[in-house]
Amino acid sequence: MPGRMQSRAGQTAIESQEGAPHIPVLLAEVLSALAPKPGGRYLDGTFGAGGYARAILEAAPDASLLALDRDPTAITGGAKLVSEMAGRLTLAQARFSELAEEAQRFDRVPLDGIVLDIGVSSMQIDQAERGFSFRFDGPLDMRMGREGRSAADLVNEAEEGVLADIFYHYGEERRSRAVARAIIEARRKAPLTTTKQLADLVAGIVWAEPGGPHAATRVFQALRIAVNDELGELVRALHAAEEVLAPGGRLVVVTFHSLEDRIVKQFLAERSGRAPAGSRHAPVLTAAQPTFSLVSRGPVAPSEAEMRLNPRARSAKLRAAARNEAPPRPAGPDLVALAGLPEPQPRRRPRA
Template identity: 85%
Template structure:
């Protein structure tokens, strides 16, 4: 799958770091920024997109969200520098419509979502996102709720196998789940090194490939943070709060997330899958978006050479029309071929 390896998605470093986010120029172009517009950055991170958006659109105002309190605290300097044009709020991007209303920013002229874990989080050993550093098995973006250690030490074998298989596409998911159960009978799994070493003893390392534990770590992170459910909710929220002509821009780094975004935008743009005698075509609801680009935008060769994080990035964008927003469809994750968060039933390959 795309995005394997400990991908760091461009939301990296301190808010004033000289870091260029992935696909920055492409994001700004897709947003079609205009002076005085109202915008939302659903994944503030280190503020790279937020800063660039405000600099590119004189007089524009921006609401930036992040579920990580560390990111919000780190953005204080940028808030001050923007002199009232930038508002930061600790919130999940699934709640972007409610947050836009709360801060009197609705309706919005544009929304950008940069999906995944930031390198700022990966680089902090105590956050437990990475096996590059030994730290506690945490992985909670918002520092609340069930941790990765809780899930590993309390989850049933079938549940863990499902998570590793569906969210990490780990072919040896059953074997890894069994090994976790055996290991925790002796002592709880509490550190990233413990888990990485355990998986490395079961999953074969491919020459020149990612670390054997990459897919398991990804799967746990997605499950702990309900990342797929959050993404689906954010897409529906964006549809509800964008002004006609407003742009939605989403940058993904893994095929799981990209599949959901692609499915949502294609369906909302009126592109129904072809029917057959087994599954006849159904009448489509009125389109609410039009696609800005037919396929995903990817990084240039130059950007990929300069920044390895850009290799798996895909940008999809769409423009809102005047049609009424549709009711939320929780089944979108399943429609994209991915079970709901923390699936409980195993599906064989």
């Protein structure tokens, strides 16, 4: 079949628009956790190159799938698959945080399953003009939806303290303050407008292990998360999924770094029987009724064979849960707080 190839690990590889194979991460495990059934109604909140979408529809005869992506390039590129699936696949340009509204708009509520593959797609990384990667020199953009504030806007306009917080909390970069100071100094002479300019600047400050990730990896991750509000999107999407899944419906989430996984882990732990922990924001008075049951007790990681075939899979983790009949809960403040930067702490007055 054109546009497909079967890998040695038995995974489906989908050709990207540039012709390079795109291999969906943890595909077999996603299908096992989602358990698509004939005639079911499913939603893929992160369509990308369509790897999960194709596999779900091929696994479940007569099932229908609503697929979302905030990137207009992904929607355009999916037209061929829409035609091939003959009415079973609907594509919509939308953020996955808007999945409840989109499911209502296309009359798909309740849903039998939702899958989310969080983070930037390999297609976006491989396109220099999108500005996601330091491997190619391109404009410092990083906008998944091609709208709003770019990474260049953030780097050239944000205050030093804001940049340092972004690098530290979203990228876990230990030299965040030094990088932020260097950016401020550099932009006084001329704006930073390309990925190479920023990558070279960071490489002059952050030491990288020989053979390890590039020195700018964590800074680029942090900027991408901030530009696209990725963690806030994830929190909103999890609560939206709770609203629109049918009893027994499955929620399957694949994450690629610890910040994302921590949010998913905490959400599912709270929703599957553990009462939300009290905090100074919202002390718990009574235990809330569970809304999900866990499909697997811990995260599912890729096999050694998959990691050899697809290095992008190395950091992937899958978590899944099944919806029950309990009503959805409001968003908890502690979970929302995980998605944002911490509030600035007031400076202590020196002792007299």
